[in-house]
Amino acid sequence: MKQKIRDILGKHGGLPVPVETLADDADLYAAGLSSFASVQVMLGIEEAFDVEFPDNLLNRKSFQSVDAITRAVSSLVGNAEAAE
Amino acid sequence: MTLTVGSSLAERAERVSAVAAVHADDVDVKGRFPREAVDAMIAERLLSIQIPAALGGEDASLSQIAEVCSLLGQSCSAAAMVFAMHHIKLSSLVSHGAGDAWHSAFMRRVSDEQLLLASATTEGGIGGNLRNSICAIEIEGDTCRLTKDATVISYGAHADAILITSRAHADAASTDQVMTVFTKDQYTLEQTHVWDTLGMRGTCSDGWLFKGEAPKEQILPKPFAEIAAQSMLATSHLLWSAVWYGIAVNAVARAQAFVRAAARKSPGQTPPGALRLAEASNLLQLVKSNTIAGLREYEAAKADPDRLSSMGFAVAMNNVKIASSETILAIINQAMLIVGIMGYKNGTPFSIGRHLRDAHSAQLMISNDRILGNTSNLLLVHKQDTSLIG
Numbered sequence: 001m002k003q004k005i006r007d008i009l010g011k012h013g014g015l016p017v018p019v020e021t022l023a024d025d026a027d028l029y030a031a032g033l034s035s036f037a038s039v040q041v042m043l044g045i046e047e048a049f050d051v052e053f054p055d056n057l058l059n060r061k062s063f064q065s066v067d068a069i070t071r072a073v074s075s076l077v078g079n080a081e082a083a084e
Numbered sequence: 085m086t087l088t089v090g091s092s093l094a095e096r097a098e099r100v101s102a103v104a105a106v107h108a109d110d111v112d113v114k115g116r117f118p119r120e121a122v123d124a125m126i127a128e129r130l131l132s133i134q135i136p137a138a139l140g141g142e143d144a145s146l147s148q149i150a151e152v153c154s155l156l157g158q159s160c161s162a163a164a165m166v167f168a169m170h171h172i173k174l175s176s177l178v179s180h181g182a183g184d185a186w187h188s189a190f191m192r193r194v195s196d197e198q199l200l201l202a203s204a205t206t207e208g209g210i211g212g213n214l215r216n217s218i219c220a221i222e223i224e225g226d227t228c229r230l231t232k233d234a235t236v237i238s239y240g241a242h243a244d245a246i247l248i249t250s251r252a253h254a255d256a257a258s259t260d261q262v263m264t265v266f267t268k269d270q271y272t273l274e275q276t277h278v279w280d281t282l283g284m285r286g287t288c289s290d291g292w293l294f295k296g297e298a299p300k301e302q303i304l305p306k307p308f309a310e311i312a313a314q315s316m317l318a319t320s321h322l323l324w325s326a327v328w329y330g331i332a333v334n335a336v337a338r339a340q341a342f343v344r345a346a347a348r349k350s351p352g353q354t355p356p357g358a359l360r361l362a363e364a365s366n367l368l369q370l371v372k373s374n375t376i377a378g379l380r381e382y383e384a385a386k387a388d389p390d391r392l393s394s395m396g397f398a399v400a401m402n403n404v405k406i407a408s409s410e411t412i413l414a415i416i417n418q419a420m421l422i423v424g425i426m427g428y429k430n431g432t433p434f435s436i437g438r439h440l441r442d443a444h445s446a447q448l449m450i451s452n453d454r455i456l457g458n459t460s461n462l463l464l465v466h467k468q469d470t471s472l473i474g
Contacts, residue, residue: 016257029309032257034215035458042465058466060313060393 001077005069008044013037024066038063045069051076093144096128097152105159109431111286112162112438115279117242118286121156121163122200130167132195134174139188140195146175146319146386147379150326157330158337161442162286164330166200166239168323169287172316173201173247176263176304179315186301190245190265199267202243204294208233212451215312216258220251221303228264228300231293235277238289244268248294249308261308264298271296283441314392318382320450321401325375325408328446332371332412335439336364339419342426342434357422364418371411378404395466402459409446416440 002024010019013028014037022031033041041063046052051073053062062072104121111118125131134149135141149171156164174194181187193199205214219232230250237246245267252262277291304311339361346355381400385391420427420436427436 030252030257030260030307032259034259036461039461039464046465053465055394055396055467055469058395059390060310061390 001073002066002070004048005045005066005073008048009041009066009069012040012044014040022066024070026065028063028065029060033063041069045073049073049077093133093142093148093152094155096130097155100124100128100130100163101155101159104156104163108160108163109438111160112283112442115281115285115288117239117288118160118163118166119242121160122166122242125163125167126198129198131170131198131200134171134178135191135195136178136182139191141191146322146382147376150323150375150379153323153326154330154333157327158334160286161327161331161438162284164327165284165287165324168327169203169238170201172319172323173203175315175319176247176311177201177265180304180306180311184301184305186299187265187304190302194245197244199244200239200242202237202240202246204232204234204237204240204246204248204292206234206236207249208235208291210258212454214249214450215261215309217249217251217261218258220254220256221262221264222254223300226300227297228303229297230264230266231295233276234294235291236279236289237273237292237294238287240273240290240292241275241288246271246294246296248296252307259309262303263308263311264296264303266296266298266302270298282444283438284445310389310393313398314389317398318378318392318401321405322375322378322382324446324449325371325378325404328408328412328443329368329371329375331439331443332368332415335416335419335436336361336368338427338434338436339364339422342423360418360422364415364422367411367415367418371408371415374404374407374411395462396469399459399462399466399468402455405450406452406455406459409452412443412446413440416443 006019013019013033016032042053057072061068063069100121103124104118107118107120130152132141133144137143153164153168156167177187177191181191207218209218210216219230222229230248232248232250240246245265247263247265249261249263251258252260272295273292275290276293279289339357343355343357343361378401385397391397416436416439420440423434423436426432426434429435430437
């Protein structure tokens, strides 16, 4: 899941640095993630994982780091995939 | 403090508003700073009402501050906007600087000395997006230094301190920003642009080359992205809306006085402008309701940083700004149609030209197109809160 998220970040995040250089807990906003790009990343994730973010996850914190996004997505995809 | 008569916040604001009204036309014609009104704010200690009582302020809520903005807006848009912008800056200090020794001590100073705070977020080359900086703050030992081509610093020449944005360090991304407080003795300003505009002339929003040096502890401890999302965005849209509402209130008051005068002259006949006045009153109530709803939403979310940084909150605040900035133009236009030539002409008791010119700034200060673009992006994932319970 993390790799898939990283791929989406690389494609839609518009980051000035390669995603591989960022640790799982690195602050994506400090790395240059704009609010516009964060929505594009959300859309990419919704499409890739076939989920829809509820409004309570649509805040800065949910997209602060690769770890945070992983937690948010895990809470949505249900037990089956989370157990993988 | 020796306030003998009428020391409620509303009474103090009314007194300042009365002073502002006397000089409003002169401020507008000359494009000069509303010195008398700001001196009256200082005398009534209105510059520190937002600061916690423990630091010398009065713990005023944003709704109370908005009411003062509206009262001032009813007499002088420029004075009201200076007051609003000062409190927008102060909201960042109150929300994000309270736990920090330097910024707490500075708030105490703002209270004691009634310091006027200005903002420098605009920069040549960023294309109007304040969430981007080109300039970077330079830290060496305990000192920070900053040079910024600030194309707009409202009342920059009259402020006692400037809160200024920059990249967090030389290698930081353009969105990795911090905000730093520099006091007047810590910077120089070299004028680069002259503020000669259609309206809001007295805000004296000239352009300046800013050069400052200060102890690095004056950098606000939170990233500017959080400050923008959690205090600046909301307080800007809400307090600006309160100022604009005040401008519209006064235009409608002038139109109503005109209609009433006509009605008194010919009892039994409804004056021709009466129907338009009813329409203007309807629109004015919409702006009032919209602003109050936004203020309530802010007060409810205030203690919860997650809610303040949520998309739903950003969409709601964006919508408040769009609606108030567009609707006041329709209201003031109605007022002009009601009053006719006496409104178009300057220097009559019913003049509305200044109101109309000032109100035209509302759609431009943070362009409505940019805000709609931001909202439209958020709506790709966010679903609007449609509950009437709130």
